[in-house]
Amino acid sequence: MNKQQLFENIKRKRSFLCVGLDTDIKKIPEHLLTQEDPIFSFNKEIIDATADYCVAYKPNLAFYESLGVKGWIAFEKTIEYIKKNYPDQFIIADAKRGDIGNTSELYARSFFEHLGIDSVTVAPYMGEDSVKPFLIYPQSWVILLALTSNKGSHDFQLTKDENGERLFEKVIRKAQTWASDEQMMFVVGATQGKLFEDIRKIAPDHFLLVPGVGAQGGSLEEVAEYGMNDMCGLLVNSSRQIIYADKSENFAQGSKNEAIKVQQKMNELLLNKGI
Amino acid sequence: MNKQQLFENIKRKRSFLCVGLDTDIKKIPEHLLTQEDPIFSFNKEIIDATADYCVAYKPNLAFYESLGVKGWIAFEKTIEYIKKNYPDQFIIADAKRGDIGNTSELYARSFFEHLGIDSVTVAPYMGEDSVKPFLIYPQSWVILLALTSNKGSHDFQLTKDENGERLFEKVIRKAQTWASDEQMMFVVGATQGKLFEDIRKIAPDHFLLVPGVGAQGGSLEEVAEYGMNDMCGLLVNSSRQIIYADKSENFAQGSKNEAIKVQQKMNELLLNKGI
Numbered sequence: 001m002n003k004q005q006l007f008e009n010i011k012r013k014r015s016f017l018c019v020g021l022d023t024d025i026k027k028i029p030e031h032l033l034t035q036e037d038p039i040f041s042f043n044k045e046i047i048d049a050t051a052d053y054c055v056a057y058k059p060n061l062a063f064y065e066s067l068g069v070k071g072w073i074a075f076e077k078t079i080e081y082i083k084k085n086y087p088d089q090f091i092i093a094d095a096k097r098g099d100i101g102n103t104s105e106l107y108a109r110s111f112f113e114h115l116g117i118d119s120v121t122v123a124p125y126m127g128e129d130s131v132k133p134f135l136i137y138p139q140s141w142v143i144l145l146a147l148t149s150n151k152g153s154h155d156f157q158l159t160k161d162e163n164g165e166r167l168f169e170k171v172i173r174k175a176q177t178w179a180s181d182e183q184m185m186f187v188v189g190a191t192q193g194k195l196f197e198d199i200r201k202i203a204p205d206h207f208l209l210v211p212g213v214g215a216q217g218g219s220l221e222e223v224a225e226y227g228m229n230d231m232c233g234l235l236v237n238s239s240r241q242i243i244y245a246d247k248s249e250n251f252a253q254g255s256k257n258e259a260i261k262v263q264q265k266m267n268e269l270l271l272n273k274g275i
Numbered sequence: 276m277n278k279q280q281l282f283e284n285i286k287r288k289r290s291f292l293c294v295g296l297d298t299d300i301k302k303i304p305e306h307l308l309t310q311e312d313p314i315f316s317f318n319k320e321i322i323d324a325t326a327d328y329c330v331a332y333k334p335n336l337a338f339y340e341s342l343g344v345k346g347w348i349a350f351e352k353t354i355e356y357i358k359k360n361y362p363d364q365f366i367i368a369d370a371k372r373g374d375i376g377n378t379s380e381l382y383a384r385s386f387f388e389h390l391g392i393d394s395v396t397v398a399p400y401m402g403e404d405s406v407k408p409f410l411i412y413p414q415s416w417v418i419l420l421a422l423t424s425n426k427g428s429h430d431f432q433l434t435k436d437e438n439g440e441r442l443f444e445k446v447i448r449k450a451q452t453w454a455s456d457e458q459m460m461f462v463v464g465a466t467q468g469k470l471f472e473d474i475r476k477i478a479p480d481h482f483l484l485v486p487g488v489g490a491q492g493g494s495l496e497e498v499a500e501y502g503m504n505d506m507c508g509l510l511v512n513s514s515r516q517i518i519y520a521d522k523s524e525n526f527a528q529g530s531k532n533e534a535i536k537v538q539q540k541m542n543e544l545l546l547n548k549g550i
Contacts, residue, residue: 022378062378066385068351072344098398099371100425100491103297103337110341123373125400125420127427145400150375152402155449159436167431167442174430216375 001090001118002139003182003207007231009055009088011275014267016232017259018056018092018209020239021046021078022063027244029251039067039074042251044081046243049252051086053263056235058092058209079115090235091118092143092209098123098130105133112137119143121187121209124171128178135179142184146172147199149189149212172203181206188227190218190236196226207233214241220262224269232275238262276365276393277414278457278482282506284330284363286550289542291507292534293331293367293484295514296321296353297338302519304526314342314349317526319356321518324527326361328538331510333367333484354390365510366393367418367484373398373405380408387412394418396462396484399446403453410454417459421447422474424464424487447478456481463502465493465511471501482508489516495537499544507550513537 001009010016023039023046032038047057059078064071082089097107097120104122111120112134119141122131134142147157147168157168165173172186181203188199190212199208208227212218213236220236227234242262246254276284285291298314298321307313322332334353339346357364372382372395379397386395387409394416397406409417422432422443432443440448447461456478463474465487474483483502487493488511495511502509517537521529 024381060374060378062372062374062381062385066381066389068385068389069344069347072347076343096372096374096398096401097337099335099337100423100486101427103335106299106337106341110337110343114341114343123371123398123400125398125431126371126423126425127430127432129425129427131427148375148401150401150404152376152404152406155402156400156442156445157402159442159445161434161436162439164437167434170431170434211375 003231006055006090006207009090010232010270013053013055013263014270015053015055015263016234016236016266016270017054017262018058018235018237019046019050019054019242019259020094020211020237021057021059021243022239023059023243024063025067029247029249031249037074037077039064039071040077043074043078045252046255047082047086049256050242050259051089053259054089056090056092057082058094058237060094076115079117083116093117093120096121096123096145098126100126101129101133104130108134108137112140119185121145124175131175131178135183138183140183142179143209144171144175144184144186146186147188147192147195149191149216149218153189169198169202172199176203185209187211189216190220190223191216193222194226196223200227200229204229205231205233207235209235209237211237214238220265221269224273228269228273232270278506281330281365281482284365285507285545288328288330288538289545290328290330290538291509291511291541291545292329292537293333293510293512294321294325294329294517294534295369295486295512296332296334296518297514298518299338300342304522304524306524312349312352314339314346315352318349318353320527321530322357322361324531325517325534326364328534329364331365331367332357333369333512335369351390354392358391368392368395371396371398371420373401375401376404376408379405383409383412387415394460396420399450406450406453410458413458415458417454418484419446419450419459419461421461422463422467422470424466424491424493428464444473444477447474451478460484460510462486465495465498466491468497469501471498475502475504479504480506480508482510484510484512486512489513495540496544499548503544503548507545
């Protein structure tokens with residue numbers, strides 16, 4: 001999916017919500033545990049309930065890997081299900097990968113060729129040759145960690161260099177020499193508040209993937225105020241708040257209600273921006 | 276395995292070699308492709324042939340993930356095989372993971388609880404809370420990326436901050452407030468030459484995991500000269516040079532010969548250091 005198509009979906013659905021499929025076997029409703037593949041059964045119901053109100057799904061690989069082979073099966077089935085039934089959804093493999101060139105190539109092959117996923121999150125620490133192999137697929141996106149939502153983001157990402165440039169700024173600046181805003185997005189945590197203004201100074205046109213609204217305490221209004229651009233430029237992720245909204249057998253309805261609430265707020269924020 | 280045990284193994288085997296199980300289905304001998312699980316069959320033979328000459332194995336997860344579910348099965352079987360048959364081998368899951376706290380927890384659970392692996396490589400970009408969940412397992416190690424072997428290591432890792440401290444130095448310094456040298460190692464590429472001296476100034480006692488000897492051009496002698504300490508303090512990894520030493524049906528013998536060559540050099544380097 002290209003940038004214009006993503007924007008069209010946002011306008012049509014009046015939403016820039018990304019639903020995080022961080023599905024934890026310890027947190028899903030108990031009645032699912034008797035099913036053959038409880039994780040996939042859960043995801044399927046969540047997807048069917050929320051697809052009208054979001055434009056993207058983001059499974060975090062850790063939740064699947066932690067179950068070993070079974071988890072990978074559930075992950076692959078989830079990706080296939082979305083692609084087949086909701087081809088207008090942008091899929092993000094939240095993997096935070098990054099390795100030397102020939103190894104990153106294998107990750108890229110796995111996510112883009114084998115699974116046909118739209119995008120993968122990548123960690124920048126190892127530099128250009130760890131990111132570039134993900135960029136040889138012209139239809140696919142790299143979503144590079146820039147300024148994350150967690151407390152530890154302050155440990156290194158805010159470190160100023162000799163010229164006063166902070167590490168996250170250097171990452172965003174350098175990465176723009178590797179790919180355009182048609183193939184790269186940046187992760188910026190919703191908890192970073194006014195720092196979105198600084199990011200928009202150096203990356204005015206890029207889409208930003210924004211985790212940290214909800215359980216982590218970030219504010220959707222603040223993100224929109226400081227981060228939205230003329231093409232929206234935001235994919236705001238919500239995981240726990242939506243997928244665990246209700247623990248009953250009727251859990252999917254709870255998730256749907258929560259997604260609708262977020263979508264309605266997003267509609268207002270888009271209207272405020274004239275979108 | 277604790278630090279003293281690792282050192283005892285190094286002294287007993289006269290080797291600080293780590294064999295990288297970067298097993299690529301496109302590079303293994305053709306006759307294996309008819310087997311039920313070619314990746315595991317290859318690994319099994321390589322392990323049996325090299326176990327006497329190395330102290331650690333390091334499968335890089337990318338190579339297994341790129342095959343999807345089948346790859347994960349081969350990975351898990353490989354780990355089980357090493358643990359059962361060669362319990363004195365230190366196992367490194369080269370995964371370069373790192374995510375917000377509650378997600379890193381899941382990766383830690385996967386590698387340490389579910390698979391019983393000794394250590395996992397972790398990327399530092401997201402800071403303390405992305406690393407700490409790996410440290411709650413007292414028998415397990417975090418191997419933190421500090422100064423990697425690839426060209427892109429220059430993009431961010433060498434950036435000097437306002438006080439002249441380079442990012443990799445800050446990572447090593449800060450990480451020492453999170454865990455001791457009994458639970459943490461650092462990745463330092465063999466291609467970094469004299470920078471090992473700088474690293475030993477701030478981390479004199481830590482073990483370093485050193486990739487980049489062989490195909491990537493690093494020198495074992497140089498690494499030993501600038502990086503070895505009184506407990507050796509080095510695990511030098513070789514992947515392609517050993518596992519693809521021979522492409523015939525008799526490939527394992529070729530790998531064995533190559534491992535012996537490296538082990539003999541390592542024996543000399545240990546003797547030079549009085550170990």
